[in-house]
Amino acid sequence: MIWQLDIVILTLVIICGIGAITVKDLLGAAILFGAYSFMMCLLWSIMGAVDVAFTEASVGAGVSTVVFVAAVFRTSRRSKD
Numbered sequence: 001m002i003w004q005l006d007i008v009i010l011t012l013v014i015i016c017g018i019g020a021i022t023v024k025d026l027l028g029a030a031i032l033f034g035a036y037s038f039m040m041c042l043l044w045s046i047m048g049a050v051d052v053a054f055t056e057a058s059v060g061a062g063v064s065t066v067v068f069v070a071a072v073f074r075t076s077r078r079s080k081d
Helices: 003-022 026-046 050-073
Strands: none
Touching (some): 026 050
16 A cells, blocks of 8 residues: 555545535535545545445435535525624
8 A cells, every 4th residue: 555645635535524614605515525525435445445435436425415516506605604
């Protein structure tokens, strides 16, 4: 395993996670959540858990992101906080 690649992807996972909970724009948060799920998919595949990576890619980065974006378009985009 290339540990430098693991560190880079883990750093991106942390950045996407923190960004998803701190951004005020709901569409941006949904997209960051999708990026977080995709980065987790990469980590799972690097670790050799291909079945978990496939599930994370299809459910986490795929279906959940589409549902969140659809829900954002049915509500207001910005929070009032």
